[in-house]
Amino acid sequence: MSGPDTGREAGPDTGAAGHTGTPAGGICAVVLAAGEGTRLRPLTERVPKALCPVGNVPLLDRALARLGGLGLTGPETVAVNASYLGEQVVERVGTRAHLSVEPDGPLGTAGGLGRLRDWIGGRGVLVGNADAYLADPAAPPGPDIAALLRDWDGDSVRLLGRPAPDPTAPGTFDGHVFTGFSLLPWRLVRDLPPVFGDLVRAVWRPAEADGRLTVVPYPGIFVDTGTPADYLAANLHAAGDGSLVDPSATVTGDCHRSVVGAGATVAGEVTRSVVWPGATVDTGERLYEVIRAATGLTVPAT
Known part of the structure; x- marks a missing residue:
């Protein structure tokens, strides 16, 4: 069992990365979940x-499941950082991963590492953004990365x-758009x-300039869920051609290509x-291309 890391804890230095196969110290994974999500407000x-x-699956759970598909599980192998509304992240993760709480605000992708x-x-570190929605229809969670x-x-x-x-375009790497996961050697961490x-500034661009950055093509669907429009797009993709309704939801109205969560009640009409x-x-309510929160908040996706 591993509790929240509110400071630094000693860990074994198992050596520098090797040059063939996996690094001498093996592989661990970090899910970055500390951000404020300002664009999704x-x-x-x-x-x-x-x-x-x-x-109907929290983005963080999707990331942990994807790592689990690679055999990366548990607090010795997987870490999650938390800061903004961090107590919710800590509670959700529980004992599934090592927790690193950043009490004075998010440290960014490099500072978190x-x-x-x-x-x-x-x-070596496999780093994933919790807000990256990946879906490879040809493979179960994990093998796509x-x-x-x-x-x-x-x-x-x-x-x-x-x-x-x-x-x-700016922000591309070898003509590619980053899709949420990277693999970093210990020597740079x-x-x-x-x-x-x-x-980007601390590791990726310097490695690119040094000729030591490789883009691995990803064949599946990727959505950066940072905005309401993209967040809706990811949900609609997850729903497929119909609606995705949690078994505990109550739907007495009409539901067209929408996602309805646990314990929700739909007596009106929801579309996309x-x-x-x-x-x-x-x-009597008709929702179209919006997100309805439990508080009654309704956020247009356009």
Whole structure:
């Protein structure tokens, strides 16, 4: 059992990364779940983005399941960082992963790893963004990102990516858009300070300039759920061609290609919308391309 890490804890330094196969210290995984989700407000005013449900499954749970599909489970192997509304993340994770709580605000993607440096302790790190929705219809959770680990030299940086509409646009890597997961060697993680910083500037671009960054093509669906429009798109994809209704929801109205969460009540009409767990759609209401929260908050997706 591993409780929240509110500071630094000592961890074994199992050595630098090797140059063939996996690194000498093995592989661990970190799910980044500390962000404030400002672009998704007001949905994230009371719920951290990592716990927003997609297809009736919190995004954080989707990320942990994906890592589980690779055999990466438990607090010795998987860590989750938390900050904004962090108590909710801590409660949700429980004993499924090591917890690193950032009490003074999110440290960013690089600072979050820097704070986990002792826990990482010489291992290569598979880093995933909790808000990344990935869906590869050809594979169950996990193998869609297994290509990041396959034949890794333990020394280079790998990013999962899809071809960009404009290969020369800022923010692309070798003509690809980053799709939520990266693989980093210990040699680049061990010197990251536990202060605010991002992996793009601290690790990815320097590795790219050094010729040691590789983009691994991702063939599936990727949605960055950062905005209401993208969040809705991810939910509609999860719902498929119909509606996805939790068995504990009560639907006496009409539901068209929507997602309805646990304990929700739909007496009106919902179309291409998301009804969060415990939310209510009253008789006579018609929702179209919106997200309805349990508090009664309704957020348009356009």
